[in-house]
Amino acid sequence: MSTAHNAGQNGSFEHRSFPDRSFRDLCAAHGIAVTHQRQVLFEVMQSIPGHPSPEEVYDRVQARIPSISLATVYKNIHLFIASGLFREVSLHHGSLRVEMNDRPHHHMVCTRCKAIYDLDEEQLGDMPQPHRLPNGFVAERYSVDVLGRCAACQDAEPSSAE
Amino acid sequence: MSTAHNAGQNGSFEHRSFPDRSFRDLCAAHGIAVTHQRQVLFEVMQSIPGHPSPEEVYDRVQARIPSISLATVYKNIHLFIASGLFREVSLHHGSLRVEMNDRPHHHMVCTRCKAIYDLDEEQLGDMPQPHRLPNGFVAERYSVDVLGRCAACQDAEPSSAE
DNA sequence: ACACTTTTCGATAGCTATTATCCAATCATG
DNA sequence: CATGATTGGATAATAGCTATCGAAAAGTGT
Numbered sequence: 001m002s003t004a005h006n007a008g009q010n011g012s013f014e015h016r017s018f019p020d021r022s023f024r025d026l027c028a029a030h031g032i033a034v035t036h037q038r039q040v041l042f043e044v045m046q047s048i049p050g051h052p053s054p055e056e057v058y059d060r061v062q063a064r065i066p067s068i069s070l071a072t073v074y075k076n077i078h079l080f081i082a083s084g085l086f087r088e089v090s091l092h093h094g095s096l097r098v099e100m101n102d103r104p105h106h107h108m109v110c111t112r113c114k115a116i117y118d119l120d121e122e123q124l125g126d127m128p129q130p131h132r133l134p135n136g137f138v139a140e141r142y143s144v145d146v147l148g149r150c151a152a153c154q155d156a157e158p159s160s161a162e
Numbered sequence: 163m164s165t166a167h168n169a170g171q172n173g174s175f176e177h178r179s180f181p182d183r184s185f186r187d188l189c190a191a192h193g194i195a196v197t198h199q200r201q202v203l204f205e206v207m208q209s210i211p212g213h214p215s216p217e218e219v220y221d222r223v224q225a226r227i228p229s230i231s232l233a234t235v236y237k238n239i240h241l242f243i244a245s246g247l248f249r250e251v252s253l254h255h256g257s258l259r260v261e262m263n264d265r266p267h268h269h270m271v272c273t274r275c276k277a278i279y280d281l282d283e284e285q286l287g288d289m290p291q292p293h294r295l296p297n298g299f300v301a302e303r304y305s306v307d308v309l310g311r312c313a314a315c316q317d318a319e320p321s322s323a324e
Numbered sequence: 325a326c327a328c329t330t331t332t333c334g335a336t337a338g339c340t341a342t343t344a345t346c347c348a349a350t351c352a353t354g
Numbered sequence: 355c356a357t358g359a360t361t362g363g364a365t366a367a368t369a370g371c372t373a374t375c376g377a378a379a380a381g382t383g384t
Contacts, residue, residue: 051259069363089259097213097251108299116213128287136313143307151298231334
């Protein structure tokens with residue numbers, strides 16, 4: 001099941017990640033307080049297929065809580081990420097990064113300081129060969145991000161999100 | 163590799179007014195004009211390991227051209243990318259995107275229309291196991307972008323940009 | 325090398341995405 | 355349901371980036 005991120009599809013809870021636990025339990029498990037806005041935000045995010053921007057989420061949440069603030073949306077998205085409920089899709093957003101290396105290679109990205117290191121193809125190991133993919137997608141090449149901690153960030157706190 | 167810019171031992175006068183030949187050829191090949199700031203920018207970028215942010219590049223270029231403007235740095239980085247000299251590291255940066263699908267999965271990214279599709283881990287095949295990585299980097303997980311063409315873009319020309 | 329045309333540069337205002345701040349409202353707990 | 359801790363809302367502030375425009379430099383023909 002592959003889902004186009006930019007196409008509006010079945011808007012239902014087909015992507016729901018935690019179908020059997022109440023939001024209340026989830027919050028307890030992750031040590032965060034239950035609030036109405038958090039619950040609505042969580043439900044709305046789960047109901048949107050793909051990877052909506054904070055603005056899109058904000059718009060949808062406003063339909064149910066007209067008084068909600070954009071800052072609240074951001075704060076809680078970060079809280080959800082920090083507590084492990086969600087993850088960031090791409091860690092190198094935030095500023096333009098340029099590729100000057102011509103050789104085939106991949107990247108190691110530090111989840112804390114966002115530094116990006118090159119990793120030669122052979123240092124990674126054998127990748128599965130591109131073969132039949134869903135939706136008639138034809139692969140040209142793989143780009144792998146190895147997400148983790150660089151030496152300097154090994155023992156530090158998780159990225160500060162409030 | 164970095165083509166030294168300093169005048170070196172060349173006893174002759176200040177007749178070193180010609181910018182480095184290889185950069186000049188590179189510009190000719192890509193149809194862009196040669197300027198001093200472009201040459202310095204190019205050399206500086208090549209000399210920095212990894213993927214420096216525009217600000218970092220700006221700081222380093224300023225050491226050699228104190229009067230350079232940040233806007234010039236941005237304009238020329240974009241020019242280098244547009245002319246094919248460099249490439250962008252990430253295809254999806256710009257605003258915070260959240261992953262709410264907790265099943266292990268990767269992404270298929272169409273290099274032409276930029277659509278992003280989810281791809282379950284087992285559909286991709288076995289990934290190499292994270293093992294010893296350079297620089298003491300500790301891997302937490304892999305994120306794979308399968309770059310290629312979606313069904314709709316199969317037979318189309320490459321996109322104009324990039 | 326010189327005059328002329330085109331392109332690029334530098335300074336800065338402005339824009340978008342995101343974050344900090346501060347106090348009222350809400351939540352957790354006894 | 356009182357009480358202290360946490361969160362939400364409004365908004366100012368910041369970071370990263372871009373548009374604009376006159377001045378300066380590069381490209382071009384002679």
